[in-house]
Amino acid sequence: MTGPWGLALSGARAHRAGLSGTALVLAAAGAVVSMVGVLLESGLRAAPGVDGGLLTALASSYAGTALVVVLLVTATTVTLALRGRRRELALLRTVGATRGQVRQQVSREVLLVAGVAVPLGALPGVLLARRLVPLLVDAGVLAPGGELAISPLPALGAVALLLPTALLAGRLAARETLRSSPTEAVRDSAHEAPGIGGVRRWLAVAGAVAGLAAAFSPLVVPGTIGAASAATSAFLLVAAACLAGPLLVAATFGRASRLPGARTGAPTRLALHNLRGYSRRLTTVVVPLALALATGTIQTSVDRSVAEAAGQQLTAALGADLVVTGATTPDRVREATALPGLARVVPLTDTPAEVRTDSDDLPDGLVWERTSLRAVPADVPRDVLDPGVTEGSLAALAEPGTVAVSSDAAFELGLDLGDAVPVRVEGAEHRLDVVAVYDRGLGLGDYLTDTSTVAALGGAPAATTLLVDADDPAATGALRGLELGVATAEGYAASVVSADAALQRLSTVLLLALLVFVGLGAATALVLSTAGRRAELALLHRTGATRRQLVRMTLVESVLTGLLAWVIGTAAVVPAVVGVSAGLLGWHLPVVDLPTYALLSGAVLVTSVAATVGAATWAVRLPRGRTAAA
Amino acid sequence: MDIHTTTLPRTTTQPAVRLVDVHKTYAGATPVAALRGVTLDLGRGTVTAIMGQSGSGKSTLLNVAAGLDQPTRGRVVIGDQDTAGLSPDRLTRLRREQVGFVFQSYNLIGHLDVRANIELPLVLGGRSTDEAWLAELVGSLGLTGLTGRLPGELSGGQAQRVAIARALVTRPTVVFADEPTGALDSRTGAQVLELLRDTARRLDQTVVLVTHDSVVAAAAERVVLLADGLVVDELLAPTVEQVTARMLGLGR
Numbered sequence: 001m002t003g004p005w006g007l008a009l010s011g012a013r014a015h016r017a018g019l020s021g022t023a024l025v026l027a028a029a030g031a032v033v034s035m036v037g038v039l040l041e042s043g044l045r046a047a048p049g050v051d052g053g054l055l056t057a058l059a060s061s062y063a064g065t066a067l068v069v070v071l072l073v074t075a076t077t078v079t080l081a082l083r084g085r086r087r088e089l090a091l092l093r094t095v096g097a098t099r100g101q102v103r104q105q106v107s108r109e110v111l112l113v114a115g116v117a118v119p120l121g122a123l124p125g126v127l128l129a130r131r132l133v134p135l136l137v138d139a140g141v142l143a144p145g146g147e148l149a150i151s152p153l154p155a156l157g158a159v160a161l162l163l164p165t166a167l168l169a170g171r172l173a174a175r176e177t178l179r180s181s182p183t184e185a186v187r188d189s190a191h192e193a194p195g196i197g198g199v200r201r202w203l204a205v206a207g208a209v210a211g212l213a214a215a216f217s218p219l220v221v222p223g224t225i226g227a228a229s230a231a232t233s234a235f236l237l238v239a240a241a242c243l244a245g246p247l248l249v250a251a252t253f254g255r256a257s258r259l260p261g262a263r264t265g266a267p268t269r270l271a272l273h274n275l276r277g278y279s280r281r282l283t284t285v286v287v288p289l290a291l292a293l294a295t296g297t298i299q300t301s302v303d304r305s306v307a308e309a310a311g312q313q314l315t316a317a318l319g320a321d322l323v324v325t326g327a328t329t330p331d332r333v334r335e336a337t338a339l340p341g342l343a344r345v346v347p348l349t350d351t352p353a354e355v356r357t358d359s360d361d362l363p364d365g366l367v368w369e370r371t372s373l374r375a376v377p378a379d380v381p382r383d384v385l386d387p388g389v390t391e392g393s394l395a396a397l398a399e400p401g402t403v404a405v406s407s408d409a410a411f412e413l414g415l416d417l418g419d420a421v422p423v424r425v426e427g428a429e430h431r432l433d434v435v436a437v438y439d440r441g442l443g444l445g446d447y448l449t450d451t452s453t454v455a456a457l458g459g460a461p462a463a464t465t466l467l468v469d470a471d472d473p474a475a476t477g478a479l480r481g482l483e484l485g486v487a488t489a490e491g492y493a494a495s496v497v498s499a500d501a502a503l504q505r506l507s508t509v510l511l512l513a514l515l516v517f518v519g520l521g522a523a524t525a526l527v528l529s530t531a532g533r534r535a536e537l538a539l540l541h542r543t544g545a546t547r548r549q550l551v552r553m554t555l556v557e558s559v560l561t562g563l564l565a566w567v568i569g570t571a572a573v574v575p576a577v578v579g580v581s582a583g584l585l586g587w588h589l590p591v592v593d594l595p596t597y598a599l600l601s602g603a604v605l606v607t608s609v610a611a612t613v614g615a616a617t618w619a620v621r622l623p624r625g626r627t628a629a630a
Numbered sequence: 631m632d633i634h635t636t637t638l639p640r641t642t643t644q645p646a647v648r649l650v651d652v653h654k655t656y657a658g659a660t661p662v663a664a665l666r667g668v669t670l671d672l673g674r675g676t677v678t679a680i681m682g683q684s685g686s687g688k689s690t691l692l693n694v695a696a697g698l699d700q701p702t703r704g705r706v707v708i709g710d711q712d713t714a715g716l717s718p719d720r721l722t723r724l725r726r727e728q729v730g731f732v733f734q735s736y737n738l739i740g741h742l743d744v745r746a747n748i749e750l751p752l753v754l755g756g757r758s759t760d761e762a763w764l765a766e767l768v769g770s771l772g773l774t775g776l777t778g779r780l781p782g783e784l785s786g787g788q789a790q791r792v793a794i795a796r797a798l799v800t801r802p803t804v805v806f807a808d809e810p811t812g813a814l815d816s817r818t819g820a821q822v823l824e825l826l827r828d829t830a831r832r833l834d835q836t837v838v839l840v841t842h843d844s845v846v847a848a849a850a851e852r853v854v855l856l857a858d859g860l861v862v863d864e865l866l867a868p869t870v871e872q873v874t875a876r877m878l879g880l881g882r
Binding site: 011091092093094096097098099100182186 | 741753
């Protein structure tokens with residue numbers, strides 16, 4: 001049992017309880033990353049029966065959030081697992097371990113745990129992705145009978161991503177012990193430095209500034225892109241709050257711990273002192289909890305804002321009395337148009353197409369985005385359909401080979417009037433000239449052309465919507481008689497927004513998977529940190545605290561921890577929600593998914609209290625041993 | 631393993647450890663000046679006891695002299711190496727090669743057994759264990775039969791002796807000991823002290839120990855008395871009575 005690997009092995013063995021929690025989180029992280037990997041790989045490979053473009057878009061938008069969350073939770077867990085080892089690492093230094101040796105010891109242990117846990121977790125991750133197949137089929141991403149690509153790549157990707165993260169977190173956690181002299185390190189391992197270093201302070205400020213800038217980017221960047229970038233602000237702000245954590249805690253509980261008068265019970269007083277004295281530990285525990293609240297709330301709120309904005313735009317764009325759906329063939333369209341009592345009928349025909357979003361030489365799934373070309377008559381009156389043209393004119397669509405693009409698409413692709421858009425219809429590539437830019441892309445879609453242009457491209461129209469002005473109230477009945485869907489503009493807008501129920505369900509399941517992971521991370525963090533306090537709890541017990549008092553003390557701590565996480569999570573989400581809402585809907589009451597927010601708020605508190613008090617009850621019950629001389 | 635004893639030049643003029651105007655202030659809300667200008671030469675092959683009341687700076691002096699802590703001001707020279715400006719890792723290596731340290735709180739690693747704890751400095755230095763020397767240390771420190779135990783399964787005195795074995799296993803040129811007999815009854819304490827002195831003589835080691843015990847101090851060739859971070863007195867070849875009297879004098 002000599003040699004550095006022997007030391008690492010024995011260290012891992014001795015701390016197996018703590019490391020098994022870390023291993024669990026690392027395995028779950030491996031599962032999430034490999035699940036995303038399977039979706040992404042399948043999208044990029046675009047095998048028959050797989051809508052590569054849509055799956056790639058879905059997987060990559062999920063991957064953004066998932067990876068940030070996974071990396072933050074992984075780093076937090078590793079940091080926390082090593083926190084309890086500070087004294088041991090400091091002792092190694094007094095015995096003559098160089099800083100490099102301590103770093104290596106930490107890296108070896110992290111490698112031992114992550115090297116086993118991540119690949120083990122990656123396997124269930126692949127199975128998890130396969131469980132999504134029915135949902136993917138429902139959402140039209142996979143054709144019935146379609147299969148996801150299965151290869152070792154997602155598992156390798158998970159290892160390649162998580163191992164360096166865990167190692168880096170280990171290094172950063174060991175840094176505290178390595179910064180000071182050996183004796184100082186031993187002394188400091190018993191308590192925590194209250195302040196934070198200069199680098200950390202600047203990173204916190206930078207994170208906060210970047211977060212706020214991202215939150216309000218929808219004011220500059222239009223549409224869904226702006227909304228997506230605003231959503232990232234929540235993560236930046238949570239990260240900034242964690243970096244500034246010890247200062248925030250000192251500011252919050254520093255005063256509070258002096259506040260209680262003589263009437264406050266001992267458990268509460270002790271709890272307040274503990275929170276203030278161990279602000280770093282508290283910060284680490286708060287991260288996953290705040291992250292869960294922020295992720296869930298922002299994700300669902302952005303979805304709702306986008307849906308609401310789409311509905312609003314559609315309602316504003318449609319001036320016709322009625323919207324008729326279900327006329328799937330030209331014959332049906334003619335039948336409907338021929339009905340008596342209709343003053344005006346404007347057909348909107350959707351043709352599936354792909355638009356090249358990137359000129360780089362990348363796989364098809366990454367550069368060709370699936371969309372549809374919506375054909376409208378170039379001379380459509382404003383009072384029937386108003387896309388909100390900001391540049392150029394819709395009338396110019398009469399010229400063949402032209403297109404009008406939404407301001408979102410114009411921004412994303414960097415298009416101006418006169419530029420050409422590469423479009424692929426039925427496998428053939430064409431270039432369409434931009435003749436107009438309009439505002440209401442969320443409601444109407446990103447590309448409008450004239451009917452003649454689509455016909456020239458040889459596209460097969462998928463569906464036609466008729467905008468109808470009816471003189472005669474009986475016309476509605478007549479249209480219904482043809483088994484067509486008839487709705488008012490508002491009714492149609494509402495139905496379009498909620499139509500993608502299958503896609504919604506898919507994204508809810510994906511979000512839920514992520515939240516389960518974060519919850520696991522949060523619970524592990526709480527259990528780890530509470531279990532790591534056995535010596536402290538035993539000391540208080542020896543000093544005269546009853547077990548009951550100790551459990552009550554941790555209860556108060558856990559409630560305050562949950563509250564702090566709730567406050568940080570909420571504060572991190574507010575700018576994003578306001579920004580998304582303002583960017584998409586203008587300045588008015590921001591759209592928040594309140595039920596989700598309430599549910600997650602409750603979950604944050606319950607997780608905090610249950611995990612902490614559970615672990616504390618266990619910690620104070622077990623007899624003490626084996627620490628007398630250490 | 632005898633390299634250290636044979637290659638180091640035996641010059642009485644050059645001390646094993648030299649401190650020149652050493653200051654040490656602990657930063658904090660209220661900075662604590664633990665050492666306020668200590669100048670001290672610790673001669674090669676000598677046994678020096680450092681005494682003083684609680685808070686006089688004894689442990690700090692020991693930590694700084696051993697290179698465990700950096701002085702705020704002043705110079706510390708170990709052997710012929712000035713520690714000022716050494717990188718933390720160079721300092722650690724110097725310490726590992728030349729210094730043995732017996733900590734007051736033992737500083738044993740909880741999950742390593744007694745043997746692994748004793749061998750730790752050798753493992754860290756990438757050196758192999760001299761089994762004969764290890765057996766001798768274990769035997770003379772009364773640790774036979776305990777080498778498979780974990781620190782948590784040892785009594786305070788046993789843990790203390792493991793800490794001493796760990797400090798001596800590398801055959802350091804200087805051994806620092808912070809209250810090495812503090813946790814021991816007087817008979818075991820006397821044995822441990824005898825062992826330290828014996829080993830020091832055989833390996834031509836310099837021994838510096840902090841103690842409260844006049845009897846222990848009187849066994850040293852020289853007693854240095856510390857008060858408020860300054861050297862206030864010194865006794866050469868002291869008797870127990872002399873030491874006790876001086877200590878009482880400090881208390882006044």
